[in-house]
Amino acid sequence: MIGGQFPQWTGAAIARRRSGGTVNAVYRLGEDKAVRLPLTRGGADDVPTEREWLSRLVPLLPTRIPELLGAGEPARCPRG
Numbered sequence: 001m002i003g004g005q006f007p008q009w010t011g012a013a014i015a016r017r018r019s020g021g022t023v024n025a026v027y028r029l030g031e032d033k034a035v036r037l038p039l040t041r042g043g044a045d046d047v048p049t050e051r052e053w054l055s056r057l058v059p060l061l062p063t064r065i066p067e068l069l070g071a072g073e074p075a076r077c078p079r080g
Contacts, residue, residue, distance in 0.1 A: 001075040002029070009033070033069065047071070 003010040012030035019026045023043035027035040038044040051071060058065050 001072070002035075004075060005072045006070055034066070044074070 002012070002014065009029060012033070013028075014030075014035070015028050017026045017028055017034075023038060023040055023046075024036045025039055027037070029035050038047060051068065054065065054068070
């Protein structure tokens with residue numbers, strides 16, 4: 001999935017991180033990136049709203065917010 005939509009990160013190590021949330025799975029991609037994948041339909045439906053509002057709120061927040069580097073589309077996982 002990473003290579004198909006974000007070829008610049010093909011070959012980067014990926015590892016799932018523990019998360020207390022139930023809506024998203026969080027993965028570490030390489031040394032300095034995080035990937036968040038919705039686990040539920042409701043979580044996936046929230047993504048466009050989150051992206052829109054985050055871009056509006058970033059200039060108003062007193063702390064640094066991680067930069068959105070890409071937004072992928074659902075992909076079929078190969079079964080092997």
